[in-house]
Amino acid sequence: MASTAAQLLGFFLGLLGFTGTVAATLLPHWRTTAYVGSNIITATAYMKGLWMECVWHSTGIYQCELYRSLLALPHDLQAARALMVLSCITSVLASLVSVMGMKCTRFARGSFVKTPLATSGGIGFLCAGLLCLITVSWTTNDVILDFYSPFLPSGLKCEIGLAVYLGYASSCLSLCGGLVLCWSSNVARSQRPPHIQRIPASSPPPAFNIIYPPAPLYKPPEALKDNRTPSLCSLSSNGYRLNNYV
Template identity: 75%
Template sequence: MASMVSQLLGFFLGILGFVGTAVATLLPQWRGTTFMSSNIITATSYMKGLWMECVWHSTGIYQCELYRSLLALPPDLQAARALMVLSCVTSVLASLVSVMGMKCTRFVHSPLMKSLLALSGGICFLCAGLLCLVTVSWTTNDVMMDFYDPFLPLGLKYEIGLAVYLGYASACLNLTGGMVLCWSSSGDRSRCPSHMDRNQSPPPAFNNIYPPTPLYKSSDAQKDNHAPSICAPSSSGYRLNNYV
């Protein structure tokens, strides 16, 4: 019962991490900055994401533009796109494998196979969390390096956006869910062999299949054990002394 609860907990943590990773991938708030004009009421916010750039005005105007060319993007942005998409795909694969290996489902009947599938799902969740964590850490390092660069103009300096913080939270959820699934499946695998040995009957002994070979008896022993014949002196039939 405790193993089933831990599997459900790890699975739902992984699902929450997958949802957060997908939302962080689509949001444009990876890098943002705010410019204030001479009028305090008027402000403009610029945001850059993995797929688009957005501008928000305090007057209520919100404009977004998708990146037109993939090859014209910088290499770090292309790598971030690939890693986040790969993290989402790995999370989907982990969810499918974990569902088949959980105790509350009936896709697989073998306990050993169920534990192996749950372990595989946990490892996939761990990989998805690591991919997301590497991406947001890389973005954070780039933003901080540009922000503290004295030779970079002020208008090109950005701050860390909301999507990066969401990516950190999603990576932590994926890693936690994967570790819980791996821990629960390892406990099931350690108990599986003893359970099988207790239910199965031991194999028949070798001596019961093949009977032992008979012992060799000498000719002297067999000579004393044969039944007396009719013509023998000690036979219970006709005796020789009856006719003499």
């Protein structure tokens, strides 16, 4: 029961991490306008994401525009796109494998493949969390370097957006879910009773496969052979009596 509850906990943590990763991938709040120096106008705010660039006006108008060219984007943005999409795909595969490998499901119940499947799902969540963590850490480093760069005008400087923080939280959830799944699978494997090899019982011998030697011929004892005196009515001297044939 303990390993089953741990597997469910790890699965739901990984599922939450996958949901947060998808939300962080789609949201445009990766980089927001930094109000420093001469850039103190707060009537508009610019936000840049992986797929679009948005402008928010103080009047409540929210306008977004998708990036029209893929090759015209910076290399770091293209790499961030690829890593986040790969993280989402890895989370989907890890979720499917974990569902098949958990004890509470009917797939391959009683088979030895349940534990390896659950472990594989945990490793998949770990990989997804690492991919998301690499992407948000890379973006954070770029934003910080640009912010403190003396050669970049203050109007072009950006700060870390909410989507980056959501990516950090999602990666932590995915990593925790993967660790819990791997740990619960190892615990379930250690609690499994050892396999006792059954020795096949020896089959009983066939009923008629024993050949007994023939019984010896009956021989009367020497003391009882011809121990009577021959009678007078015997017709021959060979010991036969007449009354045996009458």
